[in-house]
Amino acid sequence: MSEVEGSGGGRVGKIWRKHGGGYYALLAVGTFVYLEIQALTSSFLESEGVRDFVSSEILEAIFTFGLKTIINSFMAGIWPFVWAGNMGLTMTAAWAGGGYLVWSVILAALLARREKEYKKELGL
Template sequence: MSEELINAILYSGIPIFLVTLVLSYWAASQGLDDTEEQSDATKNLSTADEETKPETSKAEHIVPKNKAGNVLHEKWVQFGGGYYGVMALCTYLHIELLEISQALADFESVQDFIQSVNVDFFVNLFISAIMNMIAAFMWWSHWPKILPIVQPVIWLVCTYAAYVSATSIVRSYFKYR
């Protein structure tokens, strides 16, 4: 059991903690925090901003100004946000990176790669991305094929504890900031 716990911490706990920390910090700093509990600092900042800014419609408050940087956040929310969303996003990134590395390994040279890039290539890439997204939604069935999971409950508890720890750190950072 101790070996399983160490593997769970190294292979899933630490990566999920880091991804959650980055996503939560980035979302909170951009005002995109979807959590039900907003920190007091964020609430105070938003009310102070509303008092100093001229009247605007609510639609302008919903869409952040930095649209290009919201792709990662939109993908996270698309996967459901929260713990499930982090797990699905990590699974999606893992599947995509594996597939890209395998595809690049199939080409013998740069010239071979350039010759194969055509409309069919991009259609297959798009279809593959959709299939990978569906596979990412079922992350619990993907990881046992990749990692040495014997006791799945330990892995779930480890990843959930990592997720909760990271979000708590970000919330407390913005609360006391």
């Protein structure tokens, strides 16, 4: 693994690289971020307000949130099952398939532009 590939991104970057850095990784990271926001929101809503959340429950929130982060990391890896459980198989296939079409078009455009830059640099 190169120095660039192995660095940066923190926890989300590790999940991205773990899943190959492609479209599957994009959906895994998106699922992870969604689950983390959902966990943080539910922890906040379970408290009796901002002061209560910050002062009296901060340690409990950190430990609970940390455990949920570990679980969410695992769940992000099996995002097709998470999505199918939440949206149903047909909607999962439609969203993942439609997203892949958009992903491949964007990726193809970026690679084509990059190829032109390389050819220009090499004088081809």
